[in-house]
Amino acid sequence: MNRIRPVVVSAVALAAVATLSACSEMASGAQGPEHGQPGHKMLSATTVNGLGAVVTDADGKTLYRFDKDIAQPPTSNCDGECATAWPPVLAGVATPMLKGIQETQVGTVARKDGSTQLTLNGWPLYEFSGDKAPGEANGQGVNGTWFAVAPDGSKITAGGKAGGSGY
Known part of the structure; x- marks a missing residue:
């Protein structure tokens, strides 16, 4: 014993x-999911020609902010057809991985449809349906309300367009 x-x-x-x-x-x-797996989000500071340092997603697509949104408190005002042209960057099941972006700047906002959207410095983040490849910024300056977002959450005003799917 x-x-x-x-x-x-x-x-x-x-x-x-x-x-x-x-x-x-x-x-x-x-x-949570490992890097690159479904449900995992990544935000990176990347250089895009003509714009400088912008925030991109895991696929290298430029991310945008909408001047009709509100940063404090974070509020998204892009729904329906607007969200089809400008898909919101939805939060994954895990905290997003960040490269060149301050963790304290990243947050979320509840959308009207019940989904949760990522924010940067309070501004809801979006992709543009007109960007098909990494490094494109076809949504930059559309209708004077859509702008690529800098790593600190500010809007980048260089190289804008006047027309397009503005909402």
Whole structure:
């Protein structure tokens, strides 16, 4: 019976170490999908010709902000047909990975349809349906209300267009 006691103590100690290791991994962000997997979002500061540093998604698509939205409190005013032309960047199931963007600048806003949209410095983020490839910025300046977003959440005013799907 004395030989069983050390085995039981060892098993309990091993279980405790395994539990603490799992908690440590969870605290360091191991929960949720891995980088590049469905449900995972990424925001990166990327250089786009003619605009400089802009925020892009995991596919390298330029992200935009809408002057008719409100940053404080964050409010999206692009729904229906507008959201078809300018799809909102919806939050994934995990905290987005960031490259060149301050974590404290990133947040979310509840949309009228119940979905959750990512924000940068309070501004809701969108893609433009007219951008087909990484590095394109065809939505820049459309109708004087849509602008590529800088890594600090400000709008980039260089290289704009007057027409298009403005809403």
